[in-house]
Amino acid sequence: MQLLQVYDYIAVEMEEVRELFDWELHSDEPMVADLLAHVGKFRGKMLRPMLVLLSSKGCGEVTRKHHVIAAVAEMVHMSTLVHDDVLDEADQRRRGRTINALHGNEAAVILGDLLISHAFHLCSSLDSQQASRLISATTNTVCEGELMQLYYRGYYDLTEDKYLAIVLQKTASLIATCCYLGAQASGAREDTCQALEQYGRNLGIAFQIMDDVTDLTGNEQTAGKTLGSDFLKEKLTLPGIHYLSNCSPAERQQLCEMLSRRSSQDYQEYAHRLHEAGSVQYARQQAASFIDAARHALPATLNKQTYDLLMELASLVVA
Amino acid sequence: MQLLQVYDYIAVEMEEVRELFDWELHSDEPMVADLLAHVGKFRGKMLRPMLVLLSSKGCGEVTRKHHVIAAVAEMVHMSTLVHDDVLDEADQRRRGRTINALHGNEAAVILGDLLISHAFHLCSSLDSQQASRLISATTNTVCEGELMQLYYRGYYDLTEDKYLAIVLQKTASLIATCCYLGAQASGAREDTCQALEQYGRNLGIAFQIMDDVTDLTGNEQTAGKTLGSDFLKEKLTLPGIHYLSNCSPAERQQLCEMLSRRSSQDYQEYAHRLHEAGSVQYARQQAASFIDAARHALPATLNKQTYDLLMELASLVVA
Numbered sequence: 001m002q003l004l005q006v007y008d009y010i011a012v013e014m015e016e017v018r019e020l021f022d023w024e025l026h027s028d029e030p031m032v033a034d035l036l037a038h039v040g041k042f043r044g045k046m047l048r049p050m051l052v053l054l055s056s057k058g059c060g061e062v063t064r065k066h067h068v069i070a071a072v073a074e075m076v077h078m079s080t081l082v083h084d085d086v087l088d089e090a091d092q093r094r095r096g097r098t099i100n101a102l103h104g105n106e107a108a109v110i111l112g113d114l115l116i117s118h119a120f121h122l123c124s125s126l127d128s129q130q131a132s133r134l135i136s137a138t139t140n141t142v143c144e145g146e147l148m149q150l151y152y153r154g155y156y157d158l159t160e161d162k163y164l165a166i167v168l169q170k171t172a173s174l175i176a177t178c179c180y181l182g183a184q185a186s187g188a189r190e191d192t193c194q195a196l197e198q199y200g201r202n203l204g205i206a207f208q209i210m211d212d213v214t215d216l217t218g219n220e221q222t223a224g225k226t227l228g229s230d231f232l233k234e235k236l237t238l239p240g241i242h243y244l245s246n247c248s249p250a251e252r253q254q255l256c257e258m259l260s261r262r263s264s265q266d267y268q269e270y271a272h273r274l275h276e277a278g279s280v281q282y283a284r285q286q287a288a289s290f291i292d293a294a295r296h297a298l299p300a301t302l303n304k305q306t307y308d309l310l311m312e313l314a315s316l317v318v319a
Numbered sequence: 320m321q322l323l324q325v326y327d328y329i330a331v332e333m334e335e336v337r338e339l340f341d342w343e344l345h346s347d348e349p350m351v352a353d354l355l356a357h358v359g360k361f362r363g364k365m366l367r368p369m370l371v372l373l374s375s376k377g378c379g380e381v382t383r384k385h386h387v388i389a390a391v392a393e394m395v396h397m398s399t400l401v402h403d404d405v406l407d408e409a410d411q412r413r414r415g416r417t418i419n420a421l422h423g424n425e426a427a428v429i430l431g432d433l434l435i436s437h438a439f440h441l442c443s444s445l446d447s448q449q450a451s452r453l454i455s456a457t458t459n460t461v462c463e464g465e466l467m468q469l470y471y472r473g474y475y476d477l478t479e480d481k482y483l484a485i486v487l488q489k490t491a492s493l494i495a496t497c498c499y500l501g502a503q504a505s506g507a508r509e510d511t512c513q514a515l516e517q518y519g520r521n522l523g524i525a526f527q528i529m530d531d532v533t534d535l536t537g538n539e540q541t542a543g544k545t546l547g548s549d550f551l552k553e554k555l556t557l558p559g560i561h562y563l564s565n566c567s568p569a570e571r572q573q574l575c576e577m578l579s580r581r582s583s584q585d586y587q588e589y590a591h592r593l594h595e596a597g598s599v600q601y602a603r604q605q606a607a608s609f610i611d612a613a614r615h616a617l618p619a620t621l622n623k624q625t626y627d628l629l630m631e632l633a634s635l636v637v638a
Contacts, residue, residue: 031470032463083428106469109402109428113435114462120439121455124448132451136440143433144351150425151350 003045003316006309010053013062013070017049021071024122025115035111039078047207048073048178054310055182055196058302065185069131072123073178076139079115080146082108131181138177145169154234156256160241164205171211172204195299199310202294207317209287212237216271217280228267234259238283239274247277287318322364322635325628329372332381332389336368340390343441344434354430358397366526367392367497373629374501374515377621384504388450391442392497395458398434399465401427450500457496464488473553475575479560483524490530491523514618518629521613526636528606531556535590536599547586553578557602558593566596606637 007014022040027033049070056066086108116139123132148166152158179200183193214223215230216239230237236244236259244252255273258266274280294314298307326333341359346352368389375385405427435458442451467485471477498519502512533542534549535558549556555563555578563571574592577585593599613633617626 027463029463029467032466035466079432083432086425086428105424106405107466109405109431110462110465110469112428113398113402113431114459114466116432116435117455117458117462120451121459124443124451124455126448129443129445129448129451132439132443132448136436136443139436140433140440143429143436144346144348146429147351147354147426147433148348150429 003313006050006054006313009305009309010050010057010062013053013057013067014046014049016067017046017053017070017074018043020067020122021074024071024075024118032114035107036114039082039111039115042078042081043074046074048077048175050313051175051178051200051203052182054306054313055179055200056186058196058306058310059183059188059192060186063185065126065131066182068122068126069135069178069181069185072119072131072135073174075115075119075122076135076142077174079112079119080142082112082115084146086112131185134177134181138173141169141173142171145171145173149235152236154260156236156244156252156259158236158241160238160245163236163238163241167205167208168201171208172201175204175207176200192299192301195297198297199294199314202290202297203314203317206287206290206294206314209238209283209290210318213239213280213283213287216240217275228264231259231267231270232262232264234262238286239279242282243274243277243279246279284318291315291318322632325369325373325632328624328628329369329376329381332372332376332386333365333368335386336365336372336389336393337362339386339441340393343390343394343437351433354426355433358401358430358434361397361400362393365393367396367494369632370494370497370519370522371501373625373632374498374519375505377515377625377629378502378507378511379505382504384445384450385501387441387445388454388497388500388504391438391450391454392493394434394438394441395454395461395493398431398438399461401431401434403465405431450504453496453500457492460488460492461490464490464492468554471555473579475555475563475571475578477555477560479557479564482555482557482560486524486527487520490527491520494523494526495519511618511620514616517616518613518633521609521616522633522636525606525609525613525633528557528602528609529637532558532599532602532606535559536594547583550578550586550589551581551583553581557605558598561601562593562596562598565598603637610634610637 021043025036025040027036052066052070052073053062056062086105120132120136123135126132145166145168149170152162152166176197177200180193180197183196188196212230215227216237218227220227229235240255240259244255247255251273255270258270291314295311298310300307302310340362344355344359346355371385371389371392372381375381405424439451439455442454445451464485464487468489471481471485495516496519499512499516502515507515531549534546535556537546539546548554559574559578563574566574570592574589577589590599610633614630617629619626621629
């Protein structure tokens with residue numbers, strides 16, 4: 001099973017989403033159009049649109065409403081990526097130079113605003129306010145999660161529970177909303193929508209844990225983006241939290257000193273220690289258990305083919 | 320005639336708007352609530368909510384829909400202020416320290432996002448998508464205007480026409496939308512809505528020209544915010560554009576050198592030259608002519624008291 005099979009299954013619908021996405025982000029101003037075209041290159045796996053479409057196809061028919069919701073979700077996500085790159089001072093994203101690296105932080109801030117604005121503009125083209133209301137409630141949650149994450153930077157007593165609560169807010173909430181709305185717009189029963197929401201929530205948490213593991217132990221070539229930014233920003237993620245709550249006082253002091261220096265020279269040593277202590281492995285196991293929960297949440301009432309693809313899609317996150 | 324008379328006329332409705340504003344920006348997370356409370360202090364003249372309410376009262380009754388639109392417009396505006404402070408590296412805003420100065424640029428970026436998100440969340444509580452659609456179209460325009468402004472920084476051949484086009488996008492469009500929606504939600508005829516929109520557009524342009532004049536010649540104590548940021552960011556505004564298109568080649572070279580140095584030491588001299596050459600006066604005159612156009616656009620079908628207040632409100636902008 002490859003991601004390719006999922007893409008094949010929803011290829012036609014994804015093309016509609018892409019067209020709608022590009023159409024919404026059109027600008028008559030050449031300079032704005034250039035910037036938007038560059039952002040378009042950041043479109044990666046399109047996980048969020050995929051989940052809208054799969055949740056929809058599992059329960060009924062895919063309609064224009066789904067294309068809109070899928071494009072909106074991706075725009076919201078890209079807006080957070082562009083602003084995250086400002087926050088992280090990242091230079092590279094999906095093998096391209098980031099907007100802030102190319103045009104400065106100021107352009108990146110405004111461009112992120114333009115993306116979120118277009119997201120709500122597109123969403124308000126739907127007949128009802130239902131999707132707008134839920135998506136904006138979700139973006140409230142995402143922003144609060146980002147603020148909490150910022151607040152806890154440099155705080156070495158961050159607990160696993162608090163880490164997971166932040167991950168739920170800043171990443172999993174939008175993914176859960178995609179699944180919920182995909183099913184709802186297909187006329188699924190409320191319990192089915194909620195079960196898919198639960199699938200998305202668990203998938204989202206696992207996804208973020210693995211993303212954090214990649215930032216710690218990954219290869220920039222393979223990942224196609226700047227890594228190590230969590231360490232340099234004193235941002236504890238699951239491996240670090242696990243290490244600090246299991247190491248000796250002396251080890252704790254060394255690690256905290258390393259973190260507080262925020263020097264790129266310490267990054268390899270930091271990653272090495274967390275790996276040796278089994279803390280990276282622990283994080284992977286936790287991600288795997290969230291994937292199990294996601295698979296468990298999937299409602300059996302979905303059509304067989306979609307059910308199977310969503311089951312497998314979950315596995316790919318930790319593969 | 321004072322602003323006080325306008326406040327008196329819509330005092331009850333403004334209180335409703337303030338309550339709704341605070342209610343929407345509530346957070347259970349103490350740290351987020353603290354940040355939002357600090358942003359609340361930036362609420363200044365509340366020009367945009369005032370215009371929603373006055374446009375409404377001029378055409379019919381003020382309803383909950385107007386309170387929502389007014390609070391949404393103020394939230395959108397505050398979001399741009401918070402992000403502008405990041406872009407301008409401003410330390411002071413409405414006599415308070417800016418979010419970026421207090422909590423860093425990162426918190427300011429996310430907080431601006433949270434404000435815009437809440438704005439759309441509140442707006443999507445309305446029965447129809449109409450206001451959401453127009454407001455998000457307007458925020459698209461505002462962001463494009465901000466991008467254009469950034470693009471033309473350090474460009475000394477900026478024309479008055481281009482400057483005015485940017486001002487229309489980044490400032491006047493939202494003020495115009497406030498007037499339009501205020502009237503529309505009261506059931507006014509389309510030509511009345513458009514006339515009020517035209518009033519708001521001209522008022523907004525005049526307002527921004529005067530804001531730029533204040534940044535150049537104002538007193539920080541009186542203005543309650545960091546001034547001189549346009550000069551330090553090589554941002555030409557109307558007085559500078561007028562000076563450069565009327566001075567001698569030698570004067571032009573001197574001014575351009577001054578601008579490109581971006582040193583705070585040159586700021587007084589820059590302002591002095593523009594003042595002596597009559598360029599500041601020219602900008603004031605242009606603002607006054609936009610105010611005339613605003614007053615001229617006001618539909619005579621508005622109820623007498625509101626009509627008079629909107630006529631006078633326009634004068635206050637250039638007073």
